[in-house]
Amino acid sequence: MSSPRSTSAPATVVVAGATGDLGFRIAKHLLQRGATVRALLRPGSSSKPEAIALRQLGATLTEVNFDSIISLTAACAGADCVVSALSGLREVIVGMQTRLVKAAVAAGVPRFIPSDYSIDYTKLPDGSNRNLDLRREFNQRLDQQPIQATSVLNGMFMDLLTGQAPLVLFGLKRILYWGDADQPLDFTTVEDTAAFTAAAALDSATPRYLRVAGEVASIRGLQAAASAATGESFGLMRAGGLGFLATMIKVTRTLVPARDEVFPPWQGMQYMHNMFTGLPKLEPLDNDQYPEIRWTPIREVLAKREQK
Structure with a gap:
């Protein structure tokens, strides 16, 4: 109301x-x-x-x-x-x-x-x-x-799904994720x-x-949306669990700290880790x-x- x-x-x-x-x-x-x-x-x-x-x-x-x-x-x-x-x-x-x-x-x-x-x-x-x-x-x-x-x-800004957020891999026809494919995620343009x-x-x-949230969707929901939008079948690509993603973040932050950048690669990874936890x-x-x-x-x- x-x-x-x-x-x-x-x-x-x-x-x-x-x-x-x-x-x-x-x-x-x-x-x-x-x-x-x-x-x-x-x-x-x-x-x-x-x-x-x-x-x-x-x-x-x-x-x-x-x-x-x-x-x-x-x-x-x-x-x-x-x-x-x-x-x-x-x-x-x-x-x-x-x-x-x-x-x-x-x-x-x-x-x-x-x-x-x-x-x-x-x-x-x-x-x-x-x-x-x-x-x-x-x-x-x-x-x-x-x-x-x-x-x-x-x-998350929904617009990022078309490029900056590497979840929808158009070339490979895959949805990349870590953790649980059924975790609800919030997206808004x-x-x-x-x-x-x-x-x-x-x-x-x-x-x-x-x-x-313009739409609440799990990874499986993203899979369905990408398949419907393109007319092609998208599959799922699980890169690992959340512990593995956390390790990737630490390694990336050590190798490419980019402390003066607002959105270095590890910052985007942190954001996705946060979302996949459901917290x-x-x-x-x-x-x-x-x-x-x-x-x-x-x-x-x-x-x-x-x-x-």
Whole structure:
């Protein structure tokens, strides 16, 4: 059931990270819903193609010093919600977002949506995923601030199944996995996550966490979706148990640490290990929070890949 929504004048929403893929889509959906969008940009970024596209869609571009709480406070003035779609490591996820939420509080903004957009990290042990550990650390700081916070958790971005996440092996016609082929997994497209986040940003009665999944599917479900999308029979390829995957992660992290990269190979492996354990499974799901949103199924995403 949908939460009560404000019937007042169009809201003003500040979006940090609006030139990124997810942030751009969030801003677009906010504008489609009639909101006033203020996109925060680093100095000198207003001429970038993404920024120009935002302006053409109707967003207001505000260049801001992300290292300055004073500058951020001025940029947040008069807003009803601040949405973060920032991507990075500690300096961004913990440092920059801490300054951003403190600025939101100083400016009197009532609501804040952090850059989470992930599996349910609240159920994972410390040390099991570097990037999610940073989100947990920031959210502990966020909960100490006098502001209403809402995290959007959406599982894995479904779009990754067509390339970056090596689960659907189109060339081999196999679904690669570790552990249990019947473990339920959560997937949501970037577009659907953005649409849901925009709706949540304009909803004054959201809870602390909102959990959504465009589709919940096991490895066998991925197998069926890939077979249906391509018209060819996909098989399963079990690479080993979760213990073997954990060992692979340790070896990869030792050989290719890439500590300054946001998504090095071992980070993606950590994410898959987390999902296959079942610990961060999203439940209960809040998919019905905004009935107007149509959730894209895995088969549709895989079929579009085949059409390219």
